[in-house]
Amino acid sequence: xxxxxxxxxxxxxxxxxxxxxxxxxxxxxxxxxxxxxxxxxxxxxxxxxxxxxxxxxxxxxxxxxxxxxxxxxxxxxxxxxxxxxxxxxxxxxxxxxxxxxxxxxxxxxxxxxxxxxxxxxxxxxxxxxxxxxxxxxxxxxxxxxxxxxxxxxxxxxxxxxxxxxxxxxxxxxxxxxxxxxxxxxxxxxxxxxxxxxxxxxxxxxxxxxxxxxxxxxxxxxxxxxxxxxxxxxxxxxxxxxxxxxxxxxxxxxxxxxxxxxxxxxxxxxxxxxxxxxxxxxxxxxxxxxxxxxxxxxxxxxxxxxxxxxxxxxxxxxxxxxxx
Amino acid sequence: xxxxxxxxxxxxxxxxxxxxxxxxxxxxxxxxxxxxxxxxxxxxxxxxxxxxxxxxxxxxxxxxxxxxxxxxxxxxxxxxxxxxxxxxxxxxxxxxxxxxxxxxxxxxxxxxxxxxxxxxxxxxxxxxxxxxxxxxxxxxxxxxxxxxxxxxxxxxxxxxxxxxxxxxxxxxxxxxxxxxxxxxxxxxxxxxxxxxxxxxxxxxxxxxxxxxxxxxxxxxxxxxxxxxxxxxxxxxxxxxxxxxxxxxxxxxxxxxxxxxxxxxxxxxxxxxxxxxxxxxxxxxxxxxxxxxxxxxxxxxxxxxxxxxxxxxxxxxxxxxxxxxxxxxxxxxxxxxxxxxxxxxxxxxxxx
Numbered sequence: 001x002x003x004x005x006x007x008x009x010x011x012x013x014x015x016x017x018x019x020x021x022x023x024x025x026x027x028x029x030x031x032x033x034x035x036x037x038x039x040x041x042x043x044x045x046x047x048x049x050x051x052x053x054x055x056x057x058x059x060x061x062x063x064x065x066x067x068x069x070x071x072x073x074x075x076x077x078x079x080x081x082x083x084x085x086x087x088x089x090x091x092x093x094x095x096x097x098x099x100x101x102x103x104x105x106x107x108x109x110x111x112x113x114x115x116x117x118x119x120x121x122x123x124x125x126x127x128x129x130x131x132x133x134x135x136x137x138x139x140x141x142x143x144x145x146x147x148x149x150x151x152x153x154x155x156x157x158x159x160x161x162x163x164x165x166x167x168x169x170x171x172x173x174x175x176x177x178x179x180x181x182x183x184x185x186x187x188x189x190x191x192x193x194x195x196x197x198x199x200x201x202x203x204x205x206x207x208x209x210x211x212x213x214x215x216x217x218x219x220x221x222x223x224x225x226x227x228x229x230x231x232x233x234x235x236x237x238x239x240x241x242x243x244x245x246x247x248x249x250x251x252x253x254x255x256x257x258x259x260x261x262x263x264x265x266x267x268x269x270x271x272x273x274x275x276x277x278x279x280x281x282x283x284x285x286x287x288x289x290x291x292x293x294x295x296x297x298x299x300x301x302x303x304x305x306x307x308x309x310x311x312x313x314x315x316x317x318x319x320x321x322x323x
Numbered sequence: 324x325x326x327x328x329x330x331x332x333x334x335x336x337x338x339x340x341x342x343x344x345x346x347x348x349x350x351x352x353x354x355x356x357x358x359x360x361x362x363x364x365x366x367x368x369x370x371x372x373x374x375x376x377x378x379x380x381x382x383x384x385x386x387x388x389x390x391x392x393x394x395x396x397x398x399x400x401x402x403x404x405x406x407x408x409x410x411x412x413x414x415x416x417x418x419x420x421x422x423x424x425x426x427x428x429x430x431x432x433x434x435x436x437x438x439x440x441x442x443x444x445x446x447x448x449x450x451x452x453x454x455x456x457x458x459x460x461x462x463x464x465x466x467x468x469x470x471x472x473x474x475x476x477x478x479x480x481x482x483x484x485x486x487x488x489x490x491x492x493x494x495x496x497x498x499x500x501x502x503x504x505x506x507x508x509x510x511x512x513x514x515x516x517x518x519x520x521x522x523x524x525x526x527x528x529x530x531x532x533x534x535x536x537x538x539x540x541x542x543x544x545x546x547x548x549x550x551x552x553x554x555x556x557x558x559x560x561x562x563x564x565x566x567x568x569x570x571x572x573x574x575x576x577x578x579x580x581x582x583x584x585x586x587x588x589x590x591x592x593x594x595x596x597x598x599x600x601x602x603x604x605x606x607x608x609x610x611x612x613x614x615x616x617x618x619x620x621x622x623x624x625x626x627x628x629x630x631x632x633x634x635x636x637x638x639x640x641x642x643x644x645x646x647x648x649x650x651x652x653x654x655x656x657x658x659x660x661x662x663x664x665x666x667x668x669x670x671x672x673x674x
Binding site for chain 2: 022048049051053054056058059060061062063064065066067068069070071072074089090093094098099100101102103104105106107108138139141161162163187188189
């Protein structure tokens with residue numbers, strides 16, 4: 001099953017098991033907005049539970065929070081991260097804060113699903129991921145699934161969770177295909193980074209789409225005799241770095257790939273967190289980070305090609321650590 | 324700087340109008356006594372909070388709604404504990420009118436663990452779900468869409484519940500207010516927006532902020548039924564809001580009440596004469612004659628429903644309740660340090 005279809009399967013599973021799950025957002029009835037990730041859910045579960053909304057990101061996100069206070073488990077889909085910025089007050093000032101600022105008795109069981117939908121010469125306002133913005137805020141849980149199984153399982157776990165969750169999926173993963181099993185009875189609070197490919201030479205960390213690049217890079221590097229351990233972060237808030245620290249303690253080399261800007265990014269956070277926790281002198285090579293270019297996304301094809309990291313960039317970074 | 328402003332509220336904004344004793348024809352003694360007790364408790368609690376601010380015993384920002392009590396009490400009298408409601412930064416009145424404990428309010432203002440938000444909210448973040456108050460927050464207009472979402476829940480529930488969002492005239496200048504009205508109307512959601520138009524947002528009069536002062540115009544732009552009333556007349560608030568609530572319960576669509584009122588104190592804190600650094604040059608003395616509590620009391624005497632002695636007794640009860648709440652709040656503990664991290668998430672298994 002493809003990643004996009006697996007998201008749909010997650011919605012189907014969650015809506016089947018719990019009638020309080022409702023979906024809101026722009027373009028939910030249109031494949032043009034959400035790809036194959038929500039096809040015909042409105043026909044299957046009814047237009048009352050799958051609501052295609054006016055062009056009002058902030059009000060719709062606030063409405064999800066309101067419904068979450070009255071017994072519902074809403075999921076708001078923002079078909080592009082960029083447009084979700086219009087709803088940041090509701091996500092950051094409201095959802096993230098309510099449980100704490102009302103003394104612990106105000107859970108906000110809402111999911112804010114943000115789709116990264118970049119490439120195709122869409123440019124500066126249709127291409128952002130902004131992982132670290134949401135990872136910065138206490139009170140939010142932020143999940144970034146990299147596989148079809150996780151796309152389904154982390155969505156179901158996010159919907160079951162009593163805390164507000166930002167679920168960020170990437171259209172560049174929608175064609176990724178694998179067998180998938182039914183969602184297990186997991187709690188999102190117990191989920192964290194996973195080793196996707198064991199290896200002994202270099203720890204290679206991915207976030208969402210860059211996990212795919214990392215696995216491809218690991219295959220290439222294997223033929224050169226370099227054995228990468230690929231770790232998929234999966235949950236970037238709260239960020240549990242223990243599996244990365246454990247891996248680096250053994251490989252003594254760290255490369256982090258992130259499809260987002262370098263400054264104050266997730267890669268920076270991973271490297272800082274690992275350096276705080278490993279023994280002094282553990283690393284035998286400087287840690288490497290791979291990011292997108294520190295500029296707004298361009299539209300012209302050659303510039304766009306230069307803007308995003310490639311499997312080659314990851315391979316070269318790993319090679320630098322073993323040179 | 325050139326500004327244009329045309330008043331559309333007529334005599335409603337004239338402090339020398341609507342200052343007669345209330346017409347209480349057909350109103351029961353019990354009703355009048357309830358209103359007076361509730362409004363007096365709010366008044367005395369807020370006066371006490373004002374003194375706490377002045378003495379710096381209360382350090383959190385406190386926004387007093389003294390002079391606006393009739394709106395909260397009138398609206399609250401029409402709601403059930405199962406009707407979700409939401410407020411903003413000036414919401415002590417909503418909390419108490421809906422049935423919140425004055426003990427919990429005073430403790431919250433002092434940051435004590437016995438407060439309604441366990442000492443994590445202060446004056447601006449109040450929650451009391453037992454009485455339907457789901458949250459008050461100081462980001463202006465932020466709870467307006469949240470109230471719309473609560474109304475979506477009421478609609479999906481299939482009963483006749485309604486949601487209420489309290490907001491001020493300043494909130495109508497926020498974009499999300501317009502999004503919310505459009506969403507509520509287009510989805511036919513049973514939410515009543517209650518605008519307490521006190522003519523001021525922070526230190527700035529509405530004539531310096533909007534081209535006209537009648538904020539109900541935004542309801543009309545969204546095909547939402549509206550009433551524009553004297554918000555210092557609890558009979559009028561109850562009557563007109565009652566019609567809107569009944570309509571929302573039965574017809575499952577939104578409504579908007581614009582209640583014209585007046586803020587006696589500054590935007591934040593205890594002062595009357597100065598507002599966030601700006602000296603007030605308004606008609607405060609005249610507005611004191613339009614006191615919602617005074618007009619109700621005089622009406623009650625005029626209609627032979629309550630005598631001066633009974634009114635004084637109600638006032639003493641309110642003062643005593645606030646005093647004993649404050650005594651208890653002073654003795655209570657601050658929240659435990661462990662909760663600082665312990666309640667960041669509700670599901671705290673990996674907090």
